[in-house]
Amino acid sequence: MSERLLRKRTKRDGERGSVLATATLGMLSLLLAVGLGVDISRLYLAKTELQNAADSAALAGASGLNGASSGITTAADRAVQTMNNFQFNKTGVTIPRANVLFAVNLDGPYMSEADAAGSAKNIRFVQVATQSSPISITFAGTILGSSRNISATATAGLSVPINIICNFIPLSVIDYDIQMMPGNVYTIRAGTGGSPSPGNYQILAVAGPGGSDVEFGIGSGVDACAEAGATYAVDTKTGITAGKVRTGINSRFDDYGGSQLDPVNYPPDTNVKENITYAQYRDGTATQAPTHTGVPGRRLVIIPIVKLSEYDQGHNTVKFNRFGVFFLKNKVSNGNGGDLQAEYVSDIVIQGKGGYDPNGGPANNLLAIPVIYK
Numbered sequence: 001m002s003e004r005l006l007r008k009r010t011k012r013d014g015e016r017g018s019v020l021a022t023a024t025l026g027m028l029s030l031l032l033a034v035g036l037g038v039d040i041s042r043l044y045l046a047k048t049e050l051q052n053a054a055d056s057a058a059l060a061g062a063s064g065l066n067g068a069s070s071g072i073t074t075a076a077d078r079a080v081q082t083m084n085n086f087q088f089n090k091t092g093v094t095i096p097r098a099n100v101l102f103a104v105n106l107d108g109p110y111m112s113e114a115d116a117a118g119s120a121k122n123i124r125f126v127q128v129a130t131q132s133s134p135i136s137i138t139f140a141g142t143i144l145g146s147s148r149n150i151s152a153t154a155t156a157g158l159s160v161p162i163n164i165i166c167n168f169i170p171l172s173v174i175d176y177d178i179q180m181m182p183g184n185v186y187t188i189r190a191g192t193g194g195s196p197s198p199g200n201y202q203i204l205a206v207a208g209p210g211g212s213d214v215e216f217g218i219g220s221g222v223d224a225c226a227e228a229g230a231t232y233a234v235d236t237k238t239g240i241t242a243g244k245v246r247t248g249i250n251s252r253f254d255d256y257g258g259s260q261l262d263p264v265n266y267p268p269d270t271n272v273k274e275n276i277t278y279a280q281y282r283d284g285t286a287t288q289a290p291t292h293t294g295v296p297g298r299r300l301v302i303i304p305i306v307k308l309s310e311y312d313q314g315h316n317t318v319k320f321n322r323f324g325v326f327f328l329k330n331k332v333s334n335g336n337g338g339d340l341q342a343e344y345v346s347d348i349v350i351q352g353k354g355g356y357d358p359n360g361g362p363a364n365n366l367l368a369i370p371v372i373y374k
Contacts, residue, residue, distance in 0.1 A: 046135050051152040053093050054128050055372050057083040058156035061100060061126035062370035064296070065158065067347045069117040070284040074296055076100045076113045079128050093130065101127045106157065106373055125157035125373070158348065159356065159371045161363035163228070165323045166353040167221030168302040170204040170214055170237070171245075171340075175307045175321050182346030183277070188303055188326065189245055191338035197311040203237040203245070204304070204318070211244040212260065218248025219259075219266040221302070225354065227361045228322040238315050245340065246332040252298045253331045254290035263292035270294035278327040278343050299328040300349060301342070302367070323364055325349045 061079030065071045079100045083093055102116035103109065103125045110127050111119075132149045171188045174196055180186065187194065190201045206224055207217030214237060226234075247259035254268035271281055273288035280286040281299065303326050310318035326342035350368055 042135065046133075047150050047152065050093070050130055050133065050150060051154065053083055054130050054152040054154035055156070057095070057100075058126055058128040058154040059370045059372060061128060062156040062158065063350050065123060065126070065350065066282055067121045067123075068282045068284075069120045070282060072102060072113055072116045072120050072123065075102070075126055079126065083128065083130070093133075095128065095130060099129045099131070101129075103127065106155065125155055127153065127155045129153045154372060155374045156370050156372050158350065158368040160368070161365045162354040162356050162367050162369060163360045163363040164225050164355045164357055165227070165302060165364065165367065166225040168224075168226070168304055168323060169248075170207045170217040170222055172202045172204055172304050172306045172318070173324060173326070174202065174311075175305050177307075180305075180324065180344050182344055183279075185329070185341040185343050186326070187339045188342050189240075189337075189340040191336055191340075192240060194339050196308055197313050197316075199238045199314040200236050200311050200316070201240045202306075203239075203241055205235040205237040209235075209237065211239075211241050214241050215244035215248040215260060218245060219251045219261045226304070226320060227357070228320050228364075233317045233319045235317055236311070236315060240336050242336040246334075246337060249328060249340070250331045252328060254292055254294070255331055267295045267298065268292055269298035270296050271299070274330045276329065278345050278347075281327065282347070300345065301326055301328060303342070322362070323367065325366055 057079045060082035061075040064074035064076075064078045066074070076097050080095060080097055083095045097113060100113060101110035102113065102123045103111065104119060104122045106125055110125075116123050130152045132151045135148050135150055173186050173188055187202065189203060190196065195201050203214060205213070206226075207213040207222040243258065247256075247261065250257070251259055251261040251263075251266045252269055253272045253274070254263070256263060268290040270290065271284075271287045272290045272294070273281075273286050276286040302323055304320040305322050305324050306318050307321050310321075325345040325347075327345050328342050332340060346366065348366055348368055350370055354367065354369055356363065
């Protein structure tokens with residue numbers, strides 16, 4: 001073989017070795033990049049999962065605020081319980097009560113549950129912080145380390161006053177053009193001698209035309225939303241409908257006698273003691289536990305307020321003037337029950353669902369919903 005051909009062959013052999021080394025390094029770099037992408041994606045997904053848990057816990061906590069120290073306890077209970085219902089990285093997510101903080105203003109300062117109890121009337125925000133949780137790194141350990149700790153924080157609080165109201169019950173309170181006073185009781189369904197017009201007893205057909213619709217609507221709140229004012233009108237439900245009104249209200253007191261409602265889907269309140277004021281209920285100074293598992297706030301109901309002039313004889317259509325929050329003081333007795341009454345509540349209450357439409361009607365300063373702020 002000539003010297004010239006030998007030099008060419010040696011050069012080609014050297015080039016083959018260089019290409020192999022370059023290809024190997026390129027493949028390793030590509031695998032490392034793919035692995036890094038997989039690990040970073042897992043971290044983002046884990047962070048999102050943990051953030052969702054924190055958001056849900058904060059919203060649950062904010063839903064318990066009621067302006068009283070009992071609401072601070074309820075808020076902490078709900079935040080911890082909600083967080084404990086989440087699974088993260090195939091294990092349960094738990095937080096201590098110390099990780100649930102409270103504040104008057106969104107920017108703080110945030111305080112402990114014990115400190116917040118002394119300022120309960122002004123507390124509007126709940127902050128929840130998760131524990132630091134390790135996420136193992138599978139492919140890119142040389143860059144990211146063997147694991148990365150992640151955590152999440154969420155702050156929820158009371159919304160601005162809302163003007164879209166949902167889950168109200170299909171009864172009504174008559175507006176006699178006299179200012180309603182907190183602590184006073186008002187008729188929510190008239191007896192035979194006090195109807196606003198012949199055939200009408202302040203019952204609404206918004207949940208449906210039948211008596212069973214009234215029962216289910218009172219037991220859970222109607223599956224409808226409305227705004228106050230002339231743009232929304234509903235039919236009245238004629239007749240006193242004594243039995244269905246009674247069983248709907250009494251389900252909230254853990255009494256299901258003669259009812260189609262059940263304690264699983266229509267649970268009682270956690271406090272079923274009768275003949276107490278809303279202040280006693282709110283502060284927990286007079287309590288009686290139900291037999292079945294209860295849900296806080298079931299004795300607080302949203303009821304449309306209707307001008308007396310809206311009612312006409314028999315079946316007619318009425319417009320909602322506004323909405324009020326009322327406290328059910330007692331169960332309904334047998335018979336037609338006479339005038340059924342409830343206490344008007346003046347505190348800001350998170351009750352039912354709703355929202356705010358900037359182009360809608362006037363907002364109700366006593367109604368809010370829990371929302372995530374950050």
